[in-house]
Amino acid sequence: MRCYAFLQLIQTGYTMLSTQHAGSGLLLLGLSASPQVALAAQNWSCPEAPVTHKNTEKKSYPIPKGLPEKAVYIEADQALFKDEGQSILDGAVIIIKDSTQLKADLATYEQQTQQVSAEGNVYFISDGLELNTEKLNFNLATSTGEMQQADYQFSSTDGRGSSQKIRREANGVARLTEASYTTCPLDNNTWSLHAKSIKLDQESETGTARNLSLRIKDTPILYLPYFSFPLSDKRKSGFLTPSLATNVKSGVHVSIPYYWNMAPNYDLTLTTNFLSQRGVKLNSDFRYLSNKQNGAFQYDFLPGDNEYNNKNRYFFNLDYTRKLSENSELTLDAKGVSDNQYFEDLGTSLESSSIVNLERTFSYITRRDDWSFSALLQDFQILDSDNEAYARLPQLKLDWNPAKTENGIEWAFNSEYTFFSNSSSDDGHRLTAEASAKKRYGNEFAYITPAVKLQHASYQLDQDNDRQVNRTLPTVSLDSGLFYERELKDGKLIQTLEPRIHYTYTPFKEQSGTPVFDSSGKTLSYSQLFSDNRFTGKDRVEDANRLSTSLTTRFQNQRTGREVFRASVGQLYHFNDRKVFLPGETIETGTRSELVFEAAGELNASTRMTATAFVDTDETNISASQIKINYKDKKERILNLGYNQRQADYEAAHISFATPVTKSWKLAGSYEHDLKNDRMLESVIGIEYTDCCWKGRIAGRKYLLSDNTSYDDAIFVEIELKGLSSFGSSARKFLSNQIYGYE
Template identity: 35%
Template sequence: MQPPPTMKDMPLRPAIQALSVFFLALAALPARGEYLASCPLPPESFWPKLRTLPPEVIEIEADYVEAIRSEHIHARGDVRLFTEGRRLDADLIDVFVPSQTVETQGHTRLFDGDLLVEAEAGRYRLEEDVGEFSDLDYWLRSRRARGSAEQAAQDGPGRIRLTSGSFTTCPEGDDSWLLTADRIRLDQDSGRGHGYDVTLRFKDTPIFYTPYINFPIDDRRQSGFLTPSLGYSSNNGLDVSVPWYWNIAPNYDATIAPRILSERGLMLESEWRYLRPSMDGILDLSYLPSDRLAEDEDRHMVRWRHRSSIRPGLTLRIDATDVSDQSYFQDFGTDVFTSSTPVVERRAELLYSQPNWRLTGRVQDFQSLDPTLPAASEPYRRLPQLLLQAGAGLKSGMFWDLRSELVRFDRRASLTGIRFDVEPEIGFRQDGGGYFVESRLSLRHTRYALDEAVPEAGRNLTRTLPRATFDAGLIFERGLDDGALQTLEPRIFYGYVPFRDQDDIPRFDTGEREFSFDSLFTTQRFIGADRVGDTHQLTTAVTSRVIDPNTGTERFNASAGQITYLDDRRVRLRPTDPPRRENRSELAAEGQARFSTSWQGRASLIFDTDRDRAPLAAVAVSYNPNKRALLNLGYRLREDEIEQTDISGFWPLNDRLRAIGRWNYSLRDSRNLELLAGLEYRSCCYGVQVALRRHLTDFDGEYNNSIFFQLTLDGLTRFDTGLDNLLREGISGYGTYEER
């Protein structure tokens, strides 16, 4: 055995790179999903060891190495060739220097740290980038993928042919799914691959075949069909969508999806995207002519989202939606939120931002989707609205803020007009190691110019009100026996706003703020400028936390507080409402706790101490013993409106099968709001999910029944009917605890 030589400047690197490029198309496939711990993986010893070498250095180890007149290098007997980041093993290697040809014989293995290729023999001409290798098996370490080919040939730079190729992410000996092709051509210059007689088999059953397919092999966007979707619901019947992606230009593209609804007809959905150096946007278009379930009415949806930078600091944003009818999202919405949307918005705004101030110009319109909402109760249009916000802090602890608005309100068959609102504010804040103090003083002036006179008030109305607040808190700390840190944080808040009669002022966009724990530390009882609530109040509250000193995370926190009113509150939302004469507010409390690594909970409560009842409550508990199991228990109460329980989660039945579900029940109405039940099977290389859903539609009180199905072939594609999004939205924590 001769000593292993170290050779520089030998023309072998292109040959090694040529073998790697055979499988660039497979390396560009999407990452695999969940992988079970029980699934077999190649042992570490399966992957050859690499060496760290300087660039352009090649090392050859073999039982015998011979250089013949500097024209022919011959190595045989356990040949191991190392370059930077690559290794080539073979029984025999010949390098013919004049013809720039490399030949391997016997068992050949190539490894680049991720791709391992085994072949029987190969021949490669370096200058022409032409060569052939036969009887290939390959493994992709990062994708847990493998496959084979009878022959791989390179016909020139970046042009590769594969014969009888296959691909799967299943472990050795398991071909649960397998993609095969009679011939494959790869062209790196165009970034495209071409497959002929392509078959996808699942459990030895062909589920997809095409005589020809064109697919990308790099990150360049290419036109072509995307994965179709299939579903069923009682609203639409069989629902099939086949999307096609159109790469119009490097900065323009579109997805066009014909959608067949067996009960309604043929629908065309599309998404158009554009991207420029100073702007970007998305245009969504959907059209269903002659809906058979809607008396042959045409149905459509248009949504335009646009953003552009006109100049530094100046931005234009547009978000506008229009639908053909009030039932559009109810019939075609894909989740609970979109199917129950009461209004859609059309908004365009121009923003000019500087370090200490921002000016916003906006026009805003709404389309009502609630058939029970009268025209006089629809939201007002803002045509237009101007907002100016400014503020700055000083080193002394002083700060100032300015909030102002000029807006015109418009609505059919309603009182309309212009409102001007401005509120300058000054304040002071100081934070110490165990305390903080903050005080604010502001003056709010509002003026109305109405199109029609208000009886006994006229068309021009004004209101000016001062506001003063003081906020302070202390932080006490102590150590617990287990090393944790506990805090006790008492806090007081004082606020004063005098009374002004506002019964003559119209209500354009103002509503009553829902009382919560945060309401304890504000004087604003209303959202909007049409009402400024009078108050003379003192809030006392306390917070306690338990903090892990090692991680800084909170194991537990709880807060509670109550407002004491020193005067009656005479300003109400409507003139007919009686004044509030209570001398104290409801008790507001909230908290969350991590009882252990598996148990955690959170709760919020509004408790009326005068009536000894809770008008508002929400409690949620989660049990997460491991990554594949989660159970959520929830309860929500809003007095005289809702009282619901919500149970959701997923639970393993064995190592590969788990149940998924959600049960949302209305105790107030004694009926189910949503039932979702399904099974999820996870193997080493694929996943199957099936779920049945029954949910209540908001406007007509009818139920919609749906069937969802999803098949995931790891590393290749996913056949989905929207089930994944439905589970992520309906089951809190779904997708967070997936095993990777």
């Protein structure tokens, strides 16, 4: 026969609210005597009965319904209440108070102090932590206690461990002696952390460990005399995971970052980098954030580079944004390096080694209703003298773009003043203004949109006897299209047919004497077919008398509206020679552009394809093309194929893949080849091993440097411990950047 009791503390003792015997109804006693009187009246025990709840099961006991707040629930095979306020419980003992639950073979409970002593197969759960031990002393009122030789498990994670002694103090601090931790399953301690002592402070949300070691299969591989870690998602000062990498130019690269949580709204990360061939490089990264401003400052410093004549080298990057009002803000962005070879020597990718200039800008912008005004100061640190850009000192813009239109007409006005400066070319002032209007007529099946635009530019060149140049040109255009759709026979797909015609006219005006500050030719694309100007910037306005035609068809899922496949074809037709050109170009006399093809769609549930092609209809050849095929199935098998060709000077093919080899092993790689010059551009190979509680990755990379003659090598190694962090270089991030779909 099982014994049950609800106990609730009152001012001078407790009240037994109810007792229940198995198979009987609930008896409300309603006693409210002192502890001595109540126990004298209820000095009873229950006969032994079969155990119905094993305390070794890691399962919380359901809290009885109607249990008053702060009440203590007790259940046991046998129970004896003594006059001095002590309860002796024997056999499958269960004690519950709020979120704290205890199960044991034997237990004593002190009514006055709520002190519990338990022995034999003790299972204890509180605040998401489960513990198994042979002996426990715990106070339910103060949540303090101690246990010996305990195994613990976090309820919400796979984290578990053991400790020779666990003591919880009244201030919320928990102390563990000779403790271990792992996320591996039982009997599989592939890795584990061991510490002489651990202190967990819930109030400061901080944990500290002393004499900490990381063990792989019981073999120590890393030792830290002191380690501090957060007990919540809040930031905390301390060392972060170190990283390891290697490349040809710097050798072995070991990084040890330290994070300093200076305040809730600003922090600093200091990283010491040991470069075996160059020396010690110091990185600092400061960030701050407030209601009206935010920013970041990065400064990297390498004193006495062994590979650069022992010269000091540095890089800095400053980002700052200040919100002046609801509609106005200031921004500052400045980058700089010590020398032109910095990214070539210390960059970690082909992209960084190809940087030719570094931008520095200071800007102000304000918006009110439909108006906006901005001011910009822009300069560059030139790393390649063949690519010197113009500085803007300053650039002022005033724009009017009304959100609401009157009578359906969309009006716009844009104006700009800029002073351009360049050490190797003429400085000059440029003032531009542009006014435009357009209106759309149509419905869901057809539309026509006439538009008109007037563009003015005025130049004054400081180094050419203050020569002035003025230009005013109108542009008119007419855009039109139809929309047809039909339901296919299976009823699952809808096919659309969307023809489009766009006409643009801008009269010719001689512009060869106009400087080129920020203009360049636009690369032909499908969207460019419908642009009013084939030049970027404001220094050139195309003499356009052309017609664009295109046809698009789409296949869409009728139920979801998702686009399954899309194909477009279009072409430009010129009615006059193009006499406006950039320096180094000549008059274009062709009557039509290349035929532009675009297609994208799902070949099946796992495969998607995108393709573009430019066909020279005069020479009947493909002048440029690109095709990509991406495959990824439910088994995480990935295959990406790519081909890219531009004119006669570039042709390259790319392949990347990732596939599970076994349940634990995954192989990944990529390769890009220059077909024109028959050389490798980049190759990557990576291997990943996954266990139930850790992952290991290693990746190797070889890539062509920007000089187009030499190569650099790099190796990335990363070990990820489940539930903790990863150490080594970020091989996963590197592989995900190289292989589309890799996770």
